[in-house]
Amino acid sequence: MERVIYIVHTSPGRTRLRLPWLRSDAKEATSLADGLLQVEGVEEVQVRPYTGSVLCLHDPGQLSLEGLLEEVRRSTGVDVLLRPGEEPPDGDALLRSLTKGSGVARAASLFFKNVNVDVLRATDGHLDLGTLATLTFATAGAVEVAVKGKLPPPPWFSLGWWAFQTFINMERVAIQHTAVPVRHNGNGAAAAPGPDAAGYSE
Template sequence: MTKSIHVIHTSPGRIRLRLPWLRRDGKEAASLADDLLRVEGINEVQVRPFTGSVLCMHDPEEMGVERLIEEVCRSTGVDTVVRPGEELPDGDALLRSLEKGSGVARAATLFIKGLNVEVLRATEGHVDLGALAALGFAAAGAVDIAVKGKLDSPPWFSLGWWAFRTFATMEELAIRNTSAHVRHNNGDAHPPGKTAH
């Protein structure tokens, strides 16, 4: 797979990049953070190897966005840069799927969204597909109990799935805001959730 650097967002003094291959190499992620902090004008680097996200805080008067991207290219040896709105290079179908979801997932999402619109239209906006599915499962469970006369315990994989799903739903804010180790230009590393000023 061709390595490429994806520019996700830029604003004065801040740039977020995605380097998908960092997810397979934690040492390279740490090395990149150390290299970038040696460059004058870069004040802070946050690397999240799990997602391949690289966030750089920089002094916009000392370090422009283009120069910062050049430094990332130099440090990684990668010269393919994909900017917002640009297509991925040929052969990067895997990266496209990582960024936007697989083709099957996108097609299924399109189908389900269309079905949801039809349910909302048929019920004049009173019930959506999620509510209909929840009511359907509850009714099926009630019928099963009525027929069998007892409440069966769910199989282990159902319990596992619901435990994971409940955690992901209830802790969405924490999952989205959990930060990685942050390296500052003084060389200190700080644990997640703590930064030095």
């Protein structure tokens, strides 16, 4: 989970924050509360780990809002702080998926690459997975036509798939020059290099 500090509400001497990752780390929630209670000016801290809510009651004469936020950042090691209405930057996992593919896609790719190697080994390099799949589908189609005696119309999902593939192949230039709307926090993280995954920063 991306570690972000959200400012939910502030008024003189009363500040409510939301730290979503505390929902999965009750120990850190307790440690944060204990640490904030040691700060001069903090009178009471209420942490609800199951919601990630942190309510701080503090003396504004001794501890300003910015001073409190600095203590929370120092205690948690989190620098990304969002005020009401602000959106968090897209996380490293999203940016990594844009440059290297999603986790499921990478796992599927590894699986089929291993199968392809097995097919090549079994056929002494004469047949790969792509060719085997093509011949299998072509043979299955020919058998179906021979059995039914006519060429059946393709199902709707096949037409949809081929329409999608046609768009991808015919509009490759447009796709490569369409920006991917991702946000980064200016620390050097960005979308995939090149015109096919240009991001924008906020």
